[in-house]
Amino acid sequence: MNPPRSDFVAPPQGGAPSGPAEPVPRLPLEKATAVPLLDVRDFSLEFRTRSGTVWALEAINFQVNKGEIVGLVGESGSGKSVLSYAMLGISDRAAKVTSGSAVFGGMDLLKADEGTLANLRGREISMIFQSPRTALNPIRPVGLQIQDVLRRHAAATGADLSRSLKDRAVQALREVAIADPERRVNAYPFEMSGGMCQRVMIALALACRPSLLVADEPTTGLDVTTQAAVMDLITGLARVRNMATIFITHDLALAADYCDRIIVMHAGHAVESAPTEALFARPQHPYTARLMSSTPGEHSSIASLAPVPGNLPDLKRSDLPACRFAERCERATDRCRSERPVLDPTQIHSVACWHPLTSEPDAGSAPANKPTPDPAHA
Numbered sequence: 622m623n624p625p626r627s628d629f630v631a632p633p634q635g636g637a638p639s640g641p642a643e644p645v646p647r648l649p650l651e652k653a654t655a656v657p658l659l660d661v662r663d664f665s666l667e668f669r670t671r672s673g674t675v676w677a678l679e680a681i682n683f684q685v686n687k688g689e690i691v692g693l694v695g696e697s698g699s700g701k702s703v704l705s706y707a708m709l710g711i712s713d714r715a716a717k718v719t720s721g722s723a724v725f726g727g728m729d730l731l732k733a734d735e736g737t738l739a740n741l742r743g744r745e746i747s748m749i750f751q752s753p754r755t756a757l758n759p760i761r762p763v764g765l766q767i768q769d770v771l772r773r774h775a776a777a778t779g780a781d782l783s784r785s786l787k788d789r790a791v792q793a794l795r796e797v798a799i800a801d802p803e804r805r806v807n808a809y810p811f812e813m814s815g816g817m818c819q820r821v822m823i824a825l826a827l828a829c830r831p832s833l834l835v836a837d838e839p840t841t842g843l844d845v846t847t848q849a850a851v852m853d854l855i856t857g858l859a860r861v862r863n864m865a866t867i868f869i870t871h872d873l874a875l876a877a878d879y880c881d882r883i884i885v886m887h888a889g890h891a892v893e894s895a896p897t898e899a900l901f902a903r904p905q906h907p908y909t910a911r912l913m914s915s916t917p918g919e920h921s922s923i924a925s926l927a928p929v930p931g932n933l934p935d936l937k938r939s940d941l942p943a944c945r946f947a948e949r950c951e952r953a954t955d956r957c958r959s960e961r962p963v964l965d966p967t968q969i970h971s972v973a974c975w976h977p978l979t980s981e982p983d984a985g986s987a988p989a990n991k992p993t994p995d996p997a998h999a
C-alpha cells in the first residue's frame with residue numbers, strides 16, 4: 622500500500638492510528654448482547670410530497686451497543702441517510718414519522734423536542750457527512766468552527782473553558798493527525814485537500830466526545846489510500862474512546878473491513894443483521910447474498926461478479942409488495958408479497974425473510990421471479 626499523504630502525521634500517543642494500519646480488532650461477540658445504546662423499533666417514515674407519498678422507511682428494527690461499530694449497508698436509495706437524519710432530528714420538512722421509537726440512552730429521539738435534540742447533537746450523537754466541503758462553513762477558518770462547537774456545548778458538558786479554546790481546537794486537529802495543527806487551525810476549508818477536510822469534519826464531530834457517531838459515507842470522493850487512512854482514523858478513535866459508530870456505506874467490502882456487525886438495508890427495510898464474520902460465512906437473506914456476489918473480493922474475478930437483478934422498487938408505489946425484494950427474488954412466494962417479514966433486533970443473527978437461504982422455498986409455491994443466474998449461488 623502507498624504511504625500516507627504528507628498532509629498527515631502520526632497521532633499523539635493514545636490517539637488513533639494514522640494511515641493504513643493493521644485491521645482494527647473486532648469486539649468480542651458477547652458485547653452484541655449487551656444493553657443497547659440505541660434501540661430502534663418499528664420505525665416507519667414517509668415523505669409527503671406534491672407528487673405523492675414516498676414510503677421511505679418501514680418497520681425498521683435494529684440496535685447499536687456501546688463501543689460497537691455497525692455498518693449500515695445497502696444500494697443507493699435504500700434509506701440509509703434518511704434513517705440517520707430522522708434520528709438526529711434533521712429530516713426534510715416533508716418527512717413524517719408514522720410509527721416506532723428510537724431510544725438512545727433511555728430517551729426516545731423520535732419524540733424529543735427540537736431543543737433537546739439540538740443539545741444532544743454534537744455532544745452525545747455526532748454525524749460526519751458525505752461531503753465535507755459542503756458541510757464545512759467555507760468562509761470561517763476551521764479552528765473557529767471547532768471552537769464554535771466546543772463553546773456551544775461547554776455549559777452542558779461542564780467543560781473547563783479556562784484553557785484557551787484555540788488550544789483545544791489545535792489539540793482536536795492534532796488528534797485527527799493533521800500536520801502542523803498550529804498553522805492549519807487558521808486555514809479555510811478551500812485551502813485544504815479533501816482528505817484533510819474530512820479529518821476536520823471528524824475533529825468537529827468528535828470535539829465533545831460523543832457516545833454515538835454516525836458516519837454517512839465518510840470516504841466518498843477520496844482516493845483509496847486516503848479512504849483507508851480516514852477509516853483507520855475513525856475506527857481507531859472509536860475503539861480508543863469506546864464510542865459506538867454507525868458507518869453508512871453502499872460498499873459491503875469496506876464495511877466488512879471495519880465493522881463488528883452489519884445491517885443490510887433494501888428499499889426502506891432492514892433485511893438482515895449479523896456479526897460481520899457470521900454474515901459473510903452464511904448470509905441468510907437473498908438480497909445480502911446477491912449483494913455479496915456483486916462485490917469484488919480479494920479472490921474474485923470480474924467474471925464471477927453478478928449485479929443484483931432488477932432495480933429498487935419505486936417507493937411511491939401504492940402497491941409495493943410486503944417484502945420489497947419480492948420482485949427481484951427468485952425465492953418469492955405469495956406470502957412474501959402479502960405478509961411483511963420483520964427483523965428481530967434481539968437476535969445476534971436476524972433475517973427478515975420468509976424463505977431464508979438456510980431453508981428451502983415452501984413446497985407447492987413456485988418461485989415467481991427468475992433473475993439472471995448467479996454463478997456464486999446457482
Ligand SMILES: Nc1ncnc2c1ncn2[C@@H]1O[C@H](COP(=O)(O)OP(=O)(O)OP(=O)(O)O)[C@@H](O)[C@H]1O
Pocket residue numbers: 668670675677695696697698699700701702703704713715871936
Ligand atoms: N426530501 C425527500 N423527499 C422525498 N423523498 C426523499 C427525500 N429524501 C430522501 N427521499 C427518498 O428516500 C429514499 C431513501 O433515500 P436516502 O437518501 O436515505 O438513500 P441512501 O440509502 O442514503 O442512498 P445513497 O447511498 O444514494 O446516499 C429514496 O427513495 C429517496 O428518493
Ligand code: SF4
Pocket residue numbers: 906907908944945946947948950951952953954957962973974975976977
Ligand atoms: S424469499 Fe420472500 S421474504 Fe425472502 S427475500 Fe425473497 S421475496 Fe422477500
Ligand SMILES: [Mg+2]
Pocket residue numbers: 701702703837
Ligand atoms: Mg445516503
